[in-house]
Amino acid sequence: MNGDVFRQIDPRSSIPLYVQIADRIRIAVATGEMPPGGALPSVRHLASQLRVNPATVVQAYRELEEVGVVESRQGAGTFVRDLAEPKRDAERQRLARRLVRQLLQEAAALGVTREDLEQALRVEMKVKLA
Amino acid sequence: MYRQVLKAQWLAARLPVVLLAVLAFALPLLTVTSGSGLTNAPVERVGQWLFAAQQVGVLIPGLALLAGLLLGIGAWVPDHAGKHVYALTLPVPRSMFVLLRFAAGATLLAIPVVALGVGAVVATLSVSLPDGVHAYPLQLTARFAMASLVCFAIFFAISIATKRAALATLGVICGVLLADAVLASLSIKDAASVTASVFYLLTNWPGPLSILMGRWALFDV
Amino acid sequence: MSYAIETFDLAYRAGKHFEIRDLGLKVREGSIYGFLGPNGSGKTTTIRLLLGMLKPVRGTITVLGRKVPDEMARILAHTGYVPERPHLYPYLSLEQAVRYHAAFYEGFDMAYAGEMRRSFGLPLDQKLSHLSKGEMGKLHILLVLAQRPNLLVLDEPTDGLDPVVRRDVLSALLDFCSQGSATVFISSHLVHELERICDWVGVLDNGKLVVELPMQSFKNGIKRIRVSGAPSLVGDTPFVLLQRETTGTEQVWVVRGWQPPMAVWFQGVGAAVKEVMDLDLEEGFVELLRSSRAPVS
Numbered sequence: 301m302n303g304d305v306f307r308q309i310d311p312r313s314s315i316p317l318y319v320q321i322a323d324r325i326r327i328a329v330a331t332g333e334m335p336p337g338g339a340l341p342s343v344r345h346l347a348s349q350l351r352v353n354p355a356t357v358v359q360a361y362r363e364l365e366e367v368g369v370v371e372s373r374q375g376a377g378t379f380v381r382d383l384a385e386p387k388r389d390a391e392r393q394r395l396a397r398r399l400v401r402q403l404l405q406e407a408a409a410l411g412v413t414r415e416d417l418e419q420a421l422r423v424e425m426k427v428k429l430a
Numbered sequence: 431m432y433r434q435v436l437k438a439q440w441l442a443a444r445l446p447v448v449l450l451a452v453l454a455f456a457l458p459l460l461t462v463t464s465g466s467g468l469t470n471a472p473v474e475r476v477g478q479w480l481f482a483a484q485q486v487g488v489l490i491p492g493l494a495l496l497a498g499l500l501l502g503i504g505a506w507v508p509d510h511a512g513k514h515v516y517a518l519t520l521p522v523p524r525s526m527f528v529l530l531r532f533a534a535g536a537t538l539l540a541i542p543v544v545a546l547g548v549g550a551v552v553a554t555l556s557v558s559l560p561d562g563v564h565a566y567p568l569q570l571t572a573r574f575a576m577a578s579l580v581c582f583a584i585f586f587a588i589s590i591a592t593k594r595a596a597l598a599t600l601g602v603i604c605g606v607l608l609a610d611a612v613l614a615s616l617s618i619k620d621a622a623s624v625t626a627s628v629f630y631l632l633t634n635w636p637g638p639l640s641i642l643m644g645r646w647a648l649f650d651v
Numbered sequence: 652m653s654y655a656i657e658t659f660d661l662a663y664r665a666g667k668h669f670e671i672r673d674l675g676l677k678v679r680e681g682s683i684y685g686f687l688g689p690n691g692s693g694k695t696t697t698i699r700l701l702l703g704m705l706k707p708v709r710g711t712i713t714v715l716g717r718k719v720p721d722e723m724a725r726i727l728a729h730t731g732y733v734p735e736r737p738h739l740y741p742y743l744s745l746e747q748a749v750r751y752h753a754a755f756y757e758g759f760d761m762a763y764a765g766e767m768r769r770s771f772g773l774p775l776d777q778k779l780s781h782l783s784k785g786e787m788g789k790l791h792i793l794l795v796l797a798q799r800p801n802l803l804v805l806d807e808p809t810d811g812l813d814p815v816v817r818r819d820v821l822s823a824l825l826d827f828c829s830q831g832s833a834t835v836f837i838s839s840h841l842v843h844e845l846e847r848i849c850d851w852v853g854v855l856d857n858g859k860l861v862v863e864l865p866m867q868s869f870k871n872g873i874k875r876i877r878v879s880g881a882p883s884l885v886g887d888t889p890f891v892l893l894q895r896e897t898t899g900t901e902q903v904w905v906v907r908g909w910q911p912p913m914a915v916w917f918q919g920v921g922a923a924v925k926e927v928m929d930l931d932l933e934e935g936f937v938e939l940l941r942s943s944r945a946p947v948s
Contacts, residue, residue, distance in 0.1 A: 311843065311846040311847045311931075311932075312843070312846065312931035312932070312933075313929075313931075314870075314871065314929035316867060317847070342829075343829050344826060344829035344830060347825045347826070347828070347829045348822040348823070348825045348826040348829065349822070350847075351818060351821045351822055351825060351847055351848060352825070352847050352848060353683050353825070353828075353847070353848050353849065353850050354825060354828050354829035355683075355850055356850075357829075431754045431755060433754070434750060434751045434754035434755075435751075435754075437747070437750075437751070438740060438743065438747070438751055441742060441743065441747065442740070442742055508740045508741075508742070511741070512736075512737075512738035512739070512740075513738070515704065515734055515738040516738040516739060516740070518703075518704055519702055519704070519727060519732050519734075520727065520755045521724050521725070521726075521727035521728035521730075521755055521756065522724060522755060523723075523724050
């Protein structure tokens with residue numbers, strides 16, 4: 301599993317660590333980096349790697365299980381659920397909306413107008429597609 | 431536990447122990463350096479030789495004192511550096527740990543004792559004694575063992591004491607010497623020396639240092 | 652709820668000045684408890700009291716369910732202690748030091764010790780006096796973790812270590828914690844480090860326990876609030892007011908125990924909340940100390 305996924309865990313942020321960890325995993329699942337059926341790192345391994353309290357990792361995994369992204373199998377560990385295509389799409393769309401929300405918030409704070417944004421989007425996306 | 435404490439103490443005290451052993455082995459041999467041709471020598475000659483042997487013999491209780499000092503103080507030197515924190519936080523009652531250290535120190539003490547014994551036996555075998563003169567290698571060794579153990583115990587106790595107790599001991603010694611100096615300056619006639627009195631107390635039974643006194647001879651009539 | 656460490660009305664004095672006063676620690680079993688405080692606040696003294704090295708003037712101490720100092724040897728058999736200053740014997744080699752230590756602990760895991768030694772890259776035959784500070788720090792954590800204790804008492808375990816060594820030490824510690832339900836009591840003034848790993852925090856200042864809270868509550872509960880139109884006199888507040896500063900037409904309040912619905916209180920006194928700012932652990936810690944030393948007017 302790519303260690304970069306968790307690179308920016310920030311204990312100083314007001315977002316609790318377990319939420320940050322769970323989010324990162326959700327992103328990795330949505331992008332396919334963590335494939336369905338794949339195993340999540342053990343609590344022991346992740347806690348040690350991220351240097352966080354193991355209870356934090358447990359909480360993150362529990363949160364993910366509650367929303368149905370992963371499932372824990374007794375004795376074997378925690379695994380990414382084999383979500384059907386529509387569920388994965390929904391997950392990606394959820395992420396996309398969140399990104400846009402952040403963008404809009406930042407733009408508002410900086411005084412960037414909707415028109416500026418649309419213009420920029422067109423330019424950037426054209427570059428991407430080219 | 432004992433094994434490891436012994437090992438740790440040995441590693442710290444290797445050099446002094448070996449040095450003491452070498453000295454202990456050599457001393458009895460020194461007493462026979464001038465012992466050739468004694469079998470049918472005249473009495474004065476034998477007397478001279480016995481006297482010379484006793485001169486060297488005086489060094490043996492000195493060695494016992496040295497052995498006790500080095501191993502007794504040395505037993506706690508590693509702990510002093512860390513203010514005894516390591517020993518105090520091990521899951522062993524303090525009294526038990528003290529016992530372990532004492533036992534280890536006493537075990538190491540056996541090395542110079544055995545060395546003395548071997549030296550004494552070798553010395554005894556290397557000289558043909560005239561009539562009426564006997565050798566006492568085993569008695570000498572046993573006496574040396576006891577004396578070193580007593581000295582070891584004394585210095586072990588001093589070493590483990592807190593700084594305050596050690597300073598107090600030093601203070602008492604200074605006090606005794608000072609008292610003598612004062613008495614001397616006052617020129618009181620026939621005043622007994624305080625130092626001499628204390629010395630007398632310590633070195634005569636049941637004083638602890640009495641074991642160091644007396645004749646320490648390998649060869650005697 | 653069982654506590655790995657519990658003190659009641661603990662006081663200690665060496666000389667005229669009280670170093671520790673009214674200390675009531677409650678460290679839950681299985682938690683990683685961060686003991687925070689500025690230098691000289693009495694953290695090391697507290698630890699020495701907990702381990703029976705000092706005798707308190709007043710109060711009781713219970714560690715792992717047993718009374719200190721009555722059952723000290725039993726307590727120490729299940730406690731791993733890393734002191735502020737290294738106290739191992741410098742003339743021993745690393746291997747000798749490990750074997751010496753192992754002889755005193757029944758459940759010492761030699762295999763685990765060997766594993767850690769290899770992953771830390773510590774040389775077996777190096778004399779302890781020749782080890783670098785970082786290597787010494789790693790050795791200490793190796794020894795106490797290999798004991799497989801129920802309680803770990805760590806006094807500034809990463810102080811003075813470079814960041815790489817700090818990470819290694821913390822990783823090893825957390826790896827051990829995930830294997831079981833050991834309690835960790837870690838004192839440090841390195842706030843950011845504690846922020847990641849502790850689920851409880853106790854703040855000591857000048858010998859007194861200023862606060863003892865779950866880490867999340869502590870972090871979330873302390874906020875800086877920009878207020879306009881605040882009254883000069885303030886009565887009862889639903890939160891704890893730590894500081895108040897006037898900047899121009901507004902005031903900045905630092906509060907503890909904040910919850911969003913409390914904004915209503917401000918409306919009740921004719922004020923308005925302009926902004927609620929989060930404080931990280933370090934800032935919260937600083938504000939808490941400032942207020943405990945100079946109570947708000």
